Amino acid sequence: MTDQHLEDLDHDLEVATGTSGIDREAIFTAIMGSWPEQRALGRKVAATPDFWRDDSLSMAEHRERVLEQSHKLVAFGTPKLAFPESVGGGNNHGGNLAAFEQLALADPSLQIKTGVQFGLFGSAIMHLGTEVHHKRWLPDVIEMRIPGAFAMTESGHGSNVAGLDTTATYDEATQEWVINTPFRNAWKDYLGNAAKHGIAAVVFAQLITKGVNHGVHAFYVPIRDDAGEFLPGVGGDDDAEKGGLNGIDNGRLHFDHVRIPRDYLLNRYGNVDEEGNYTSPIESPGRRFFVMTGTLVQGRVSLDGASAVAQQASLQIAVTYANQRRQFDNTKSGRETVLLDYGRHQRRLIPRIATAFAATFAHDELLREFDAVFSGKGDTPERRADLETLAAALKPLSTWQAMDTMQDAREACGGAGFLMENRIVGLHHDFDVYTTFEGDNTVLHQLVGKRLLDDYASKFKGVDARGQARIVATQFAGKAFREIGLARLGGVVGDLGQSARSVGWLREPENQRALLEARVEEVIAEIGMEIGKVAKASADEQNAVFNANQNKLIDAARAYAELTQWDAFTRKLAVFEEGSETQRVMTWLRDLFGLSLIERDLQWYLLAGRLTAKRARLVTSYIDRLVLRLRPLAQDLVSSFGYTDAQLRAKIIEDDREEKRQEEANAYYEQLRAAGEEPKDERDIYRMKRGSRR
Known part of the structure; x- marks a missing residue:
């Protein structure tokens, strides 16, 4: 061309x-989208020093700082936005995520740890449980009094959720579920809050009753006591240092015939009565599975x-x-x-x-x-x-x-x-x-x-x-x-x-x-x-x-x-x-x-x-x-994206420091030239010599 x-x-x-031809305010409004107030609230968190990532910390210190920040975020109010009003929430699903997405600019570890706590662990209880579960656990989940893990992924099954090997077998005699990871590949893996801070987990397991496997369901399982020690039958490992997000205590969990009450099954889409009879409002096992996992799309x-x-x-x-x-x-x-x-x-x-x-x-x-x-x-x-x-x-x-x-x-x-x-x-x-x-x-x-x-x-x-x-x-x-x-x-x-x-x-x-x-x-x-x-x-x-x-x-x-x-x-x-x-x-x-x-x-x-x-x-x-x-x-x-220095915290652009350095250097050389003190460039002398020889 x-x-x-x-x-x-x-x-x-x-x-x-x-730059006068475009309306930056109009573009900024478009960027802020459908929940500008909540998105602005998330940006306010990202601009608050208490929530900033500190790169000088060790992994252990970073984990404790992010846990402390999670509690402070509760006081800020954003984690409550998506939960039902009946448990003190705001019932604002879109606004909740609009605020949550901005936390990456505070510290991605804080974003993901609170995402595990409220968006996975808490949301699983909310969407897969019923009102009795909501009243029993959600107030403490929302206030971070019950830090929790979301135990879906296994060492041997990541994307293949339907193929999970952890089992939850109903014992009619005691009216309890027996949670078991029968071999190493069935261990729950990569779980935020599992290595140290979590005291409970939503565990996904194959529901078995009366000799029939009804597919993957979710169960509320306590994993640690008040002293932070694993409960009987529960064990785990620390995933230790990772390629990023080291403010999160990712780890593994395994279960050796751990018993929980019958009503710890999150039973919105599948229930088992005292005699062990299974019922579900969704007859098709395949559709039931996709509905249950689909509730976690957030x-x-x-x-x-x-x-x-x-x-x-x-x-x-x-x-x-x-x-x-x-x-x-x-x-x-x-x-x-x-x-x-x-x-x-x-x-x-x-x-x-x-x-x-x-x-x-x-x-x-x-x-x-x-x-x-x-x-x-x-x-x-x-x-x-x-x-x-x-x-x-x-x-x-x-x-x-x-x-x-x-x-x-x-x-x-x-x-x-x-x-x-x-x-x-x-x-x-x-x-x-x-x-x-x-x-x-x-x-x-x-x-x-x-x-x-x-x-x-x-x-x-x-x-x-x-x-x-x-x-x-x-x-x-x-x-x-x-x-x-x-x-x-x-x-x-x-x-x-x-x-x-x-x-x-x-x-x-x-x-x-x-x-x-x-x-x-x-x-x-x-x-x-x-x-x-x-x-x-x-x-x-x-x-x-x-x-x-x-x-x-x-x-x-x-x-x-x-x-x-x-x-x-x-x-x-x-x-x-x-x-x-x-x-x-x-x-x-x-x-x-x-x-x-x-x-x-x-x-x-x-x-x-x-x-x-x-x-x-x-x-x-x-x-x-x-x-x-x-x-x-x-x-x-x-x-027009609208981020401030407090949100970006990139020293190369703070206070236009690079531009000031460039101007300082330019002023120095201009002063030398004006005073006739600028040294001659050897290359210019060399070119002049070559020209004179011709």
Whole structure:
């Protein structure tokens, strides 16, 4: 694409200059989302020194500090937000997570420890128990008088919850449950609060009564006495130092025929009477299992939000530093060049800003859906299933995005980025486990892929062979058309003339969406067809075909999550004043996000015939142009995230210290030049000598 062609682009893509054209307050309001008061409260916690991470502490000291902070947080009031009013809570599910997500900027260990206490242990009692359990335990859980562990994961079973090996067998003679981990692989593992502080646990185990296994259920199990010693039959280990989150006492638990009362079964979805008879309001064992585990989806929702926060914070640090730090006098002006004026630095950070906005806006929609389901205002089986799919799609994507963004931000700050005092590297360490916490990302995206396949297969239910053939023909008509080259020819004809015409095609939101959607639908259709061919084959053959397509399926699930973020970003554009500079800039960011995804998968789009070679080349050229146009606005955009020095606590950007150092150095050399005292550069003398010889 030539410079002249670039100049021919529509006038609304002219380079933005200055910072007065966009409404930072409007962008900040969009960032704060649907629960701004609660999110602001969470930011207030993050700005309070009592809750800050102290990097000078040993692991043992860090654990005790985080425990103390957890008690202080109770006094602050945010942990109560999600619990029922009947036990002193606020019954505000969305607001609770909006506040909780900000705790990562205080100390991620505090966020996750309180997430275990209130979001897992307490929520399990609330959602899986009944009113008798609520009254018996929740007031003490909310006040941190009962620190607890969430004992689901086992050493031998992580993502495969249905396959847990811990058993809870009912003893009719004593009307007790016998909790047992029969072998080492059945030990409960990686549990927050298990190594030291927890005095009880919600234990997930196979419920067995009258010789029948009714599947995984949850039980309240005391594990320590008042002196902090394990109760009889309970044992455990300390997971010790980890790659991050060392303020949490993660550990293992095992049970040797530990007995608990019959009513310690959290029996909202399954009950056993005194005689050992099992009943459930959900007849289907499979559906019962998914309903029970689905009540715990808030963990994934909260991690999605925390990951958006991590992206925002690391970018606000890195971009601010890049606008102050100077390296190399490329123009011989006597001033070195600001880092963000380098093309590669722009390409590294500015698309990440677009991604952070996309993740933030998609999370707010996920949070609203979560609140609708869990408040009861929109709790239907269909919406609950959709919520689970959406959370399983977005949590992996945003946690991966956060890790990639923090790594780029860390590197963009050079050696300073590797110092703990500048926050990014510490956040990166602590967030690393988020990619496997609350469900391994790859496994979650496989679940999403299976849901997409189920939706595809539903098109064929109740349809005869002729109707199925018609659906298949319709599904692949566009693909066949592209493969014979006619669509390519039409695309080439449409591209004739100015390159701006092809760029204009790429700018159209319906075309961007069609490309992103195709990356999902065509792949799912292809996999569905392959699996359909072996529908009547043996289980081994079906598994082999599925396994052969697993990688494509997971890629399609990620593409679905990315499309979800793009859609959310597009919908959010409507909140900005129509035709305003702010809406125009936010549209550029949306385009940058979508086209960056398309650029990453250009090979697929070319092979699928979705893009002509000319349009494919213009994707990168247009991205470069967008990055250049957004560069003058980068500082305003990251400042719109709204974090203060007290929340970021990155010394490289506090009080503009880097900019002041740069100005001090510049003033020194200017003074030398003005006084005629600046030493001559040997290289200049050498060049003059060489010139005189010629």
